[in-house]
Amino acid sequence: MATELELKLMVQSEYLKSASDFLDEICILSSSDEQSRQPTLSLMNAYFDTEEATLMQAGMALRIRAVNNQYIQTVKTRGSSRIGMHARGEWEWILPHENLDLSLLTEVPLPEALKNMSWSDKLIEAYRTDFERQVWNIESQGSQMEVVCDQGLVTSPYGEDVICELELELKNGGEAGLYGLALQLADRVPVQVSIVSKAQKGARLKHGQIEFPQKPINLANEIELAAYWYEVWLVYWEAMHFMKDEVLMQPLRHSMSQLSRCLSTELRQELDRLGSDLLNALVEEEELLLKKLASMKQMGISMLRIGQWLNKQAI
Numbered sequence: 001m002a003t004e005l006e007l008k009l010m011v012q013s014e015y016l017k018s019a020s021d022f023l024d025e026i027c028i029l030s031s032s033d034e035q036s037r038q039p040t041l042s043l044m045n046a047y048f049d050t051e052e053a054t055l056m057q058a059g060m061a062l063r064i065r066a067v068n069n070q071y072i073q074t075v076k077t078r079g080s081s082r083i084g085m086h087a088r089g090e091w092e093w094i095l096p097h098e099n100l101d102l103s104l105l106t107e108v109p110l111p112e113a114l115k116n117m118s119w120s121d122k123l124i125e126a127y128r129t130d131f132e133r134q135v136w137n138i139e140s141q142g143s144q145m146e147v148v149c150d151q152g153l154v155t156s157p158y159g160e161d162v163i164c165e166l167e168l169e170l171k172n173g174g175e176a177g178l179y180g181l182a183l184q185l186a187d188r189v190p191v192q193v194s195i196v197s198k199a200q201k202g203a204r205l206k207h208g209q210i211e212f213p214q215k216p217i218n219l220a221n222e223i224e225l226a227a228y229w230y231e232v233w234l235v236y237w238e239a240m241h242f243m244k245d246e247v248l249m250q251p252l253r254h255s256m257s258q259l260s261r262c263l264s265t266e267l268r269q270e271l272d273r274l275g276s277d278l279l280n281a282l283v284e285e286e287e288l289l290l291k292k293l294a295s296m297k298q299m300g301i302s303m304l305r306i307g308q309w310l311n312k313q314a315i
Contacts, residue, residue, distance in 0.1 A: 004076075006086045006169040007178045009191040010238060012294045013151065013164050018189045020149055023136045034144065038135035043067050043152075047202055048100060049126040054119045058111040061199035062123075064098060071095040075108050076199070083227045083314060084193050084234060084307035085175070127156035127202030131163045138168075140184075143177025145170050154198060158205040161242065165194060179308040186300040193303040195231060196238050210239045223313045226262030229255050230310060234303065246289050253278055259306070267306055274302050 011019055027035045044066040049055045055062055059078035064071055077089040093104050102120050131152025138147050146169045154161040166185070168178045185191060200211060213231040216224040236252035253275055260271045277296065284292050293299070 004086060004088055004090050004169060005082065005175065005178075006167050007084070007175075007182055008086060008194045008197075009166040009168070009182060009185070009300070010194045010241070011149075011164055011166055011189065011191045013162075015189045015191070016149060016151060016164065019166060019185060019191070020134055022185055022188050023134075023138065023147060023149070026138060027136060030139075032139065034137060034139050036137050038137065041067055041133045041135065043129075043131055043133055045129045045198075046098075046125050047127050047129070047199060048123045049203075050119050050122040051124065053126075053203060053207060054122075055114070056199070056203045058113045060111060060114065061197075062100070063199075064095070064100060066098065071098050073101060073104065075105065076197075077111075083310045084195060084230060084303070085178075085311070086195070086197065127154060127205060129154050129163060129198045129202065138181060140177040140181040141174075143170060143173030143175070143180075145173075145177060145181065147181070154201045154205065156202060156205045161201045161205060163198060163201070166191065175311065176308075179304055183301065183304050183308075186297060186304055190295050190297050191300040192237055192294075193234055193300065193307055194238050195234050210235060222262045223310065226259055227310055227314065229259035229262065230306060233259060237299075237303075241290060241294065244290060249278065249282065263306065264309065267302075267309060270302055271306065274298055 024037060027037050045063050047061060047063045049062070061074075061076045063074050063076075065074060071094070073093045073095050075089075075091045091104075091108050093101070095101060100123070102117070105117075129152065131150045134149040136147045138145055148167050148169075150163050150165050150167070152163045154163060168182060170178055182191075196211075204210065212235055213228055216228055219225055232255040233252065236248050236255055240246065240248040240252060256271055256275050256278075260268045260275070263271060277298065278293070281289060281292055281296075
């Protein structure tokens, strides 16, 4: 079992080439063999669940990936919250065929709701993700990471959603390297932090649910409360673009206002300025508003700076 720690960034398709060029430049200018572009992959993934979404509700994703004529069965758990980052358990097995081998799940500490395996004979292919993956090995601030740029589609009988994102996965070292590289990228290309996984994208095509973080029990703990409002902000931002509904700007700005109260003076001022910029953007014509918002570099920079600060406070 491996534990993934990754930082996921939303990027609009028109900025993908700029992001790729930035990562290529890092590798070209580096004298280290540790920094290099890897072969581009075409990944086809089938995710399995019951009609009632038993696995999703228990916080588990089960898939088979086809890559280079090889089949890989993967289980991922929801894992623990890392304030804007994905930290989760992952188990992988190479298969000789494209069919699930559920006997391998004996190696996985299944959630209590799944232990009796009564769901196993009800599995169906719930949705697919098919995308092209560009890959770079990058070193930043003493941390080694794999950076991928994914572009493609999530599809199911209930519709489809776009995959257009960057993932920075820590391989060795501290998470400061993830944020350091992400901030360099955000200064060059408009990107925003995302906490929505590909599995969540697939599941919501059927269920139409936007997943929000759980509100902390201890509201007196300012860091826990700040982490909650931070992730609510991220969720509303992604949902606004997924649903193409600028009406979500109101709760998004509310979450930013609530978060602002819990931050350091410098970050509070930065977030308040960003809130004013959003308010000014509302004068844009409706069909151009989301495009204008997606082009704001400061949005991603603030998301990253605040996420990095919150993670440091939580240690």
